[in-house]
Every structure is written in structure tokens, then in C-alpha cells.
Amino acid sequence: MNYSLGCAFTLGEMLINFPYKKLQITCKDCKAITGDNHRDLLVKKVFKESVKLVIEDIIENNITFWLPLTGDKKCNMHMKRVSGQEFKNLRKGGKWKDIDFVKSMFSGYEIRFFMLGKRTPRVKTIYLNKSYRERIAQRTNEGT
Structure with missing residues (x-):
């Protein structure tokens, strides 16, 4: 089934203007946490998990x-x-x-x-x- 959503965007597009320079985490810290030097991957993972927690909280606790x-x-x-x-x-x-x-x-x-x-x-x-x-x-x- 195809849905007409009107607009769609990726997670990367949502975080285009994210101020990475303000992060106090270094690439070495990212390597230790995610196994990759890129801070954008860590930010994306944190954001995805945060959205999941919000959705689950809305469903379970109204x-x-x-x-x-x-x-x-x-x-x-x-x-x-x-x-x-x-x-x-x-x-x-x-x-x-x-x-x-x-x-x-x-x-x-x-x-x-x-x-x-x-x-x-x-x-x-x-x-x-x-x-x-x-x-x-x-x-x-x-x-x-």
C-alpha cells in the first residue's frame, strides 16, 4: 500500500544545521562509544533513540x-x-x-x-x- 505523505525527509536532512562545533565530545570519544570517529553518527543514534522513547511513552502512558x-x-x-x-x-x-x-x-x-x-x-x-x-x-x- 502506498501512502501519500506530502513531505518526507531523512534523518541526515533533519540534522543538517546541527551545531557539531558545540559538542563537547571528541572523535576519540565517539570511537570508544560507537566504533566510528564520526560525531554525526553518534548524534543520529542518540536522536533516533530519543524519538523511540517519546513514541513509546505516548503509546504506553498517554x-x-x-x-x-x-x-x-x-x-x-x-x-x-x-x-x-x-x-x-x-x-x-x-x-x-x-x-x-x-x-x-x-x-x-x-x-x-x-x-x-x-x-x-x-x-x-x-x-x-x-x-x-x-x-x-x-x-x-x-x-x-
Whole structure:
């Protein structure tokens, strides 16, 4: 199945403007930690693990994660309940087939990214891998 995401970028592209000169870690330290001299590999690993921890915390503990350092716009990620006509349309399209809609009271859950600003707030769905989607479905069917 192909998804129209609108925009996509790699981890390397996200960290293009990262201030590596401000790091207090040397290439020798990186070699000891990762087995490679390049500091960008260490930064990428730390960032990936941080994002995984945030996603897992949102799924397991239903927290709202406020992104730091986003300028004057406040941005957050949290679990969003989808119900009503939107749930009906998405379920017809193949989403949430593993959800027991009676137990979930005709609703589904997904993680969304909210960009709150002076204009109308913008909302983007965060696409997750299969294991995270299965965990969300399991917790939904459990009623938690």
C-alpha cells in the first residue's frame, strides 16, 4: 500500500544545521562509544533513540510531548481519538481492521503532530511501524 505523505525527509536532512562545533565530545570519544570517529553518527543514534522513547511513552502512558525550541509556535505530539464520520471513512479505507470497534466504542487512536500558531492549527498524522500500530490496537482493544 502506498501512502501519500506530502513531505518526507531523512534523518541526515533533519540534522543538517546541527551545531557539531558545540559538542563537547571528541572523535576519540565517539570511537570508544560507537566504533566510528564520526560525531554525526553518534548524534543520529542518540536522536533516533530519543524519538523511540517519546513514541513509546505516548503509546504506553498517554502523555503529551511538547517539542522544545520551536520558536514562537508551540508544537506537540499526543494520542488522538478518532471517532464519528472520520473513523467510519478511515475504517472503510482499511485502517484499524484489527480494532474491535464495539470495545473501542467506534473509535480508533493514532499519534498526531499538532502545530499550534496564530493561524488555524495544523495537524499531521505520524506514521508508525507495524509493532507500534499493533501495540496501539492492543491497548485500544483492552480499553486503556
